[in-house]
Amino acid sequence: MSKIAVVGAGVMGSAIVASLIREKIFTPAEVIAVDVNCRKLSVLKKKFKIKTENSISDAATKVDVILLAVKPQSLESLCENFSTDKLVISILAGTRVAKLKQLTGSAKIVRVMPNTPAAVGCGISGWHASRQVAKNEKVLVRQILESFGEQAEFKNEKMLDAVTAISGSGPAYFFAFAEALEKAARKMGLGKNAAAFVGQTFFGAAKLADISEIPFAKLRENVTSKGGTTAAALAVFEKAGLTKIVEHATLAAKKRAEELANGK
Numbered sequence: 001m002s003k004i005a006v007v008g009a010g011v012m013g014s015a016i017v018a019s020l021i022r023e024k025i026f027t028p029a030e031v032i033a034v035d036v037n038c039r040k041l042s043v044l045k046k047k048f049k050i051k052t053e054n055s056i057s058d059a060a061t062k063v064d065v066i067l068l069a070v071k072p073q074s075l076e077s078l079c080e081n082f083s084t085d086k087l088v089i090s091i092l093a094g095t096r097v098a099k100l101k102q103l104t105g106s107a108k109i110v111r112v113m114p115n116t117p118a119a120v121g122c123g124i125s126g127w128h129a130s131r132q133v134a135k136n137e138k139v140l141v142r143q144i145l146e147s148f149g150e151q152a153e154f155k156n157e158k159m160l161d162a163v164t165a166i167s168g169s170g171p172a173y174f175f176a177f178a179e180a181l182e183k184a185a186r187k188m189g190l191g192k193n194a195a196a197f198v199g200q201t202f203f204g205a206a207k208l209a210d211i212s213e214i215p216f217a218k219l220r221e222n223v224t225s226k227g228g229t230t231a232a233a234l235a236v237f238e239k240a241g242l243t244k245i246v247e248h249a250t251l252a253a254k255k256r257a258e259e260l261a262n263g264k
Contacts, residue, residue, distance in 0.1 A: 123149030
């Protein structure tokens with residue numbers, strides 16, 4: 001049975017540990033959390049009964065898979081005097097496979113772009129594997145990623161820049177729209193109830209889309225009566241160029257993802 005080291009005990013690292021154990025991808029005895037912060041490790045150890053290490057080098061000798069969940073700017077210092085031939089899975093934004101190979105020494109690299117809803121088991125991850133990653137290792141990668149949401153493999157690594165722009169940054173777009181809608185609700189007098197009405201409306205709409213599997217365009221049409229209130233609001237969005245605004249915004253995010261991956 002494989003063992004895994006989750007390097008980084010922050011929000012995403014902790015959420016991944018929880019998901020792996022909850023979905024029984026690994027037993028607590030097969031998981032090692034790695035971090036320089038002893039307090040964070042203590043919390044994880046107490047909650048999940050897992051093993052912990054302060055050094056990635058010490059953990060790497062005891063596992064088959066290393067999952068990197070640290071900040072990108074911490075990677076070089078983390079990998080100083082470190083080298084491995086194990087399977088390395090990275091969720092570091094903007095860090096390409098070539099750089100991960102160089103810093104870790106491993107040829108078997110899987111680069112993943114998850115998003116923050118992974119923390120509640122509702123994420124979606126795009127991923128790309130180097131050619132040295134074996135088929136059975138890819139099966140394990142899918143199991144790991146599906147423990148905290150959905151996943152899709154891309155043969156072309158550059159597609160992860162588009163994934164970053166849509167789903168990686170996407171939750172922030174959602175929250176920005178929700179924030180604007182909440183402000184509008186408060187101006188209309190909903191007061192302290194504004195957040196609840198916005199939140200439940202968004203949650204319900206997302207749930208409806210998920211369960212019904214009806215295209216978004218059709219779901220929008222189902223809410224929109226000719227000459228009605230929804231049509232009046234959507235007309236304002238259309239006049240303001242909402243579709244173009246979203247296109248321009250996501251292209252800006254994609255461009256920045258490309259720049260970050262190229263060290264800019």
